[in-house]
Amino acid sequence: MTLRKIAVLSTICLFAIGLLASPALAFKGAFKVGAVFSVTGRTSFLGDPEKKTAEMLAEKINNAGGINGKKLELIIYDSEGDATKANLAVRKLITQDKVCAVIGPSLSGTSMAVVPLAAKYKTPLVSCAASYKIVWDSKESKARKWVFKTPQTDTMAVQAIYTYLKKKGVNKIAVLSVTSGFGASGRGELLRLAPGYGMKIVADEKYGPKDTDMTAQLTKIKGTAPQVIVNWSVGPTQVVALRNWKDLGMTSIPFYQSHGFGSRKNIKLAAGAAEGVYCPLGAVNVSELLPDDHPQKAVTMQYMKDYTAKYNEPLSSFGGHAWDALQLVANALKAVGCDKAKIRDFLENTQGFVGQHGVFNFSVDDHIGLDKNAFQMVVVKDGDWALAK
Amino acid sequence: METITFTGQVFQYLITGITVGSVYAMVAVGFNIIYNVTEIINFAQGEFVMLGGLIMVFLHVAMGLPLVLAFPATVVLVTLVGILLDRLAINPIRQPTVLSLIIATIAASILIKGTAMFIWGKDPYDLPAFSGRDPIIVLGAVIQPQYFWVIGFLVLTVIALTFFFDRTIIGKAMSACADNPDAASLVGINVKGMILLSFALSAAIGAVAGITLTPISLMEYDRGAMLAIKGFGAAVLGGLGSFPGAVIGGLILGVIESMGAGLISSGYKDAFALIVLLFVLFFKPSGIFGNIEISRIKRF
Numbered sequence: 001m002t003l004r005k006i007a008v009l010s011t012i013c014l015f016a017i018g019l020l021a022s023p024a025l026a027f028k029g030a031f032k033v034g035a036v037f038s039v040t041g042r043t044s045f046l047g048d049p050e051k052k053t054a055e056m057l058a059e060k061i062n063n064a065g066g067i068n069g070k071k072l073e074l075i076i077y078d079s080e081g082d083a084t085k086a087n088l089a090v091r092k093l094i095t096q097d098k099v100c101a102v103i104g105p106s107l108s109g110t111s112m113a114v115v116p117l118a119a120k121y122k123t124p125l126v127s128c129a130a131s132y133k134i135v136w137d138s139k140e141s142k143a144r145k146w147v148f149k150t151p152q153t154d155t156m157a158v159q160a161i162y163t164y165l166k167k168k169g170v171n172k173i174a175v176l177s178v179t180s181g182f183g184a185s186g187r188g189e190l191l192r193l194a195p196g197y198g199m200k201i202v203a204d205e206k207y208g209p210k211d212t213d214m215t216a217q218l219t220k221i222k223g224t225a226p227q228v229i230v231n232w233s234v235g236p237t238q239v240v241a242l243r244n245w246k247d248l249g250m251t252s253i254p255f256y257q258s259h260g261f262g263s264r265k266n267i268k269l270a271a272g273a274a275e276g277v278y279c280p281l282g283a284v285n286v287s288e289l290l291p292d293d294h295p296q297k298a299v300t301m302q303y304m305k306d307y308t309a310k311y312n313e314p315l316s317s318f319g320g321h322a323w324d325a326l327q328l329v330a331n332a333l334k335a336v337g338c339d340k341a342k343i344r345d346f347l348e349n350t351q352g353f354v355g356q357h358g359v360f361n362f363s364v365d366d367h368i369g370l371d372k373n374a375f376q377m378v379v380v381k382d383g384d385w386a387l388a389k
Numbered sequence: 390m391e392t393i394t395f396t397g398q399v400f401q402y403l404i405t406g407i408t409v410g411s412v413y414a415m416v417a418v419g420f421n422i423i424y425n426v427t428e429i430i431n432f433a434q435g436e437f438v439m440l441g442g443l444i445m446v447f448l449h450v451a452m453g454l455p456l457v458l459a460f461p462a463t464v465v466l467v468t469l470v471g472i473l474l475d476r477l478a479i480n481p482i483r484q485p486t487v488l489s490l491i492i493a494t495i496a497a498s499i500l501i502k503g504t505a506m507f508i509w510g511k512d513p514y515d516l517p518a519f520s521g522r523d524p525i526i527v528l529g530a531v532i533q534p535q536y537f538w539v540i541g542f543l544v545l546t547v548i549a550l551t552f553f554f555d556r557t558i559i560g561k562a563m564s565a566c567a568d569n570p571d572a573a574s575l576v577g578i579n580v581k582g583m584i585l586l587s588f589a590l591s592a593a594i595g596a597v598a599g600i601t602l603t604p605i606s607l608m609e610y611d612r613g614a615m616l617a618i619k620g621f622g623a624a625v626l627g628g629l630g631s632f633p634g635a636v637i638g639g640l641i642l643g644v645i646e647s648m649g650a651g652l653i654s655s656g657y658k659d660a661f662a663l664i665v666l667l668f669v670l671f672f673k674p675s676g677i678f679g680n681i682e683i684s685r686i687k688r689f
Contacts, residue, residue, distance in 0.1 A: 215531075217650055219401040223395070239607060247522065271515055271522070
């Protein structure tokens with residue numbers, strides 16, 4: 001035998017061994033679940049951790065033997081934050097890939113674009129976006145039959161803040177918001193819910209999503225002497241507003257941020273100005289701080305450990321929405337198999353599901369499953385989160 | 390409870406407006422330098438500002454270079470980008486028309502923005518303020534020390550440019566290209582060289598604007614476009630091509646925005662600036678300092 005033949009033969013042998021060894025876990029078929037996230041594009045800060053989380057969770061489920069011996073096959077498409085692409089992706093998932101259920105999309109806009117498809121193809125959809133309109137049909141004033149969602153709404157964030165302020169005896173607040181969809185929606189809820197909590201809004205100021213300075217707005221607020229300031233924005237503007245607040249010497253008026261502030265990066269960027277700032281956050285952001293008897297302690301700690309170990313990057317709370325969505329669907333598949341109508345019924349009847357962002361209790365009228373208790377009031381202390389008392 | 394008098398408030402709006410306006414003015418000056426020599430609007434001007442901020446963060450914060458070294462190094466690097474922009478996008482165009490050149494700058498701005506996104510990601514970055522963050526209080530208004538740096542660099546830029554264009558032979562040669570490129574090349578001025586210089590100069594000024602702005606407002610990869618729009622508004626308001634016009638235009642725009650936001654409604658802040666811009670252009674289409682005779686000769 002020539003050296004060459006030996007080389008060829010041994011290579012073939014190696015491949016053969018590889019082929020035999022690779023299906024370490026033998027699955028009897030697969031459950032297909034589709035996912036659409038904004039993995040790239042402007043809103044990739046949502047879609048990227050969602051994709052990573054979903055892949056991680058699917059891998060974990062499969063390593064543990066899959067769902068009833070079947071593999072959980074996750075098919076992920078990127079919507080790039082584009083409504084048209086999200087719509088095409090969901091259509092493809094349902095009609096060509098023949099998935100049992102779809103999780104995502106990441107944005108309220110892209111979710112609204114695919115909501116009609118869920119009803120048309122009678123396929124359960126678990127969105128990872130915030131707006132309540134995704135699951136609530138305001139024309140017929142009932143929940144959309146096939147659509148569920150996992151993130152908290154801004155209504156709950158406002159309720160959590162107002163409940164806390166009421167406890168503190170505050171009734172005179174200034175509202176500051178960015179003129180983007182997120183800011184406008186939060187501002188609407190702040191104004192709408194204020195009377196119910198006895199809150200008087202003494203100032204209602206706005207700024208643009210690319211503004212460089214909010215000193216003018218804050219100076220105006222200073223003139224109205226509120227007890228606290230509630231700011232509703234995402235991105236750099238919420239940090240700039242915070243710095244301006246500190247520079248203007250307004251620290252005696254406590255600053256409340258929306259749940260959009262929920263990243264340690266923001267505390268760092270604020271360069272000391274974030275100290276003493278309050279915001280409502282899901283349990284997943286503050287897993288280490290939760291008391292041991294908190295229902296979400298174990299599940300959030302596990303997620304944080306797994307995620308940081310696998311991807312070597314800090315946990316983003318947005319990934320938690322995908323965790324909740326995929327785990328809900330996986331539970332349904334385990335219980336009823338790939339029967340779309342039964343999955344839907346199972347989701348609607350899910351009670352006490354302990355997820356990353358809260359304990360979910362769905363019902364016929366409530367396809368969000370969370371309430372204001374899904375938010376913890378958190379305060380920045382020594383450059384890190386601490387539970388607010 | 391913190392309160393503030395009305396005078397204090399108005400003074401605060403004025404100070405803030407002048408600071409923000411100074412940045413607009415620097416962007417507008419950058420527009421004008423290139424416009425004067427080439428008659429084109431360089432839509433990548435805002436990208437120079439963004440690059441100035443982000444490269445400064447990289448050199449000063451990530452690499453740990455001291456401020457006095459990082460500042461000039463950043464300006465040099467962004468100037469190089471400006472030179473590359475001219476060499477790679479503007480100069481090679483065989484039969485340049487104003488429109489094709491402008492489109493080339495738009496393409497360049499998208500490319501620069503995309504590259505910056507790949508290098509720095511989408512997160513905003515912070516730069517420590519040059520001389521601390523302890524605010525100074527005047528008449529009840531709060532002034533950040535960084536405001537002085539922004540305004541100071543605008544003044545410095547204007548003085549340096551005035552000297553350059555009025556007193557140096559290269560500056561005069563550039564002005565000659567601005568007045569009449571054909572005649573300028575007839576008397577032996579290297580017009581292409583002047584175009585290159587104009588891109589280098591405006592990139593440098595953009596970098597200065599970005600470096601001084603970042604400690605106030607952070608910087609992220611897609612900030613350039615908005616600054617370019619405001620700077621362009623300032624340049625048009627003051628009269629395209631006029632340096633005093635750019636400065637006055639920028640400051641007016643900044644102060645109107647800030648006063649409008651504070652005294653009337655913060656939601657319509659951008660609208661106030663645009664209304665004033667339209668109003669001025671309606672009565673004086675060439676801008677405050679623009680000359681209608683000159684603007685008729687220009688192709689754009």
